[in-house]
Amino acid sequence: MTDCYCTTRSVPEPGDVSGSVTDLSVEAIEAHSRARDIFPQLGDAHGEATAWNNLGNALHQVQREQEAREAFERAVQGFRATGDEHRLTVARGNLTRLRQRP
Template identity: 40%
Template sequence: MNRVENVHGSGTVNMVQAGRIDSVTFGASGPSRTVSAITARKQALEAYQELGDRHGKARTWHNLAFALRETGQPDQAREAAEQARQAYLQAHDPDSAAAVED
């Protein structure tokens, strides 16, 4: 199984764990949960990058864009959305790339 060092330096992260990091706060509400979601998704991005999981990385950029919009960070949300589009295209998923909203 592909593994990378946990960004906190405590052990390793595999693809399943990276997915859990990305989705751990999905659907949560409230400002503090959204900030937690941003932090978790940034950690998942690093893990997916190290694992070479292009689709996981794209999905996480997409989720990060949503969380950034929710916290009133429209410029950063647009940048994350563009990263999601590019990552989906690199993952050979033009349909998902087209579905990313700014």
């Protein structure tokens, strides 16, 4: 297993509105995109699939639906390839949630 070290921002206290949801979503998209690019270099297919799924969630948060759909589809492929049935089900659920959106 490969170690991955990430830096994160501290979680704001309740009522702290100094950073908007959009700002945090943009940061999440950037972070998950970097992770998506790094995991294949490490030979970590499961980590890559997880990064795709997380990226899809971040894209969905800012209503970038087509990109989110593509990310979830890549996550489904990755989890299927690694045999992670639980996360495969989660990624499929994310795709279903997008399809049901009005």
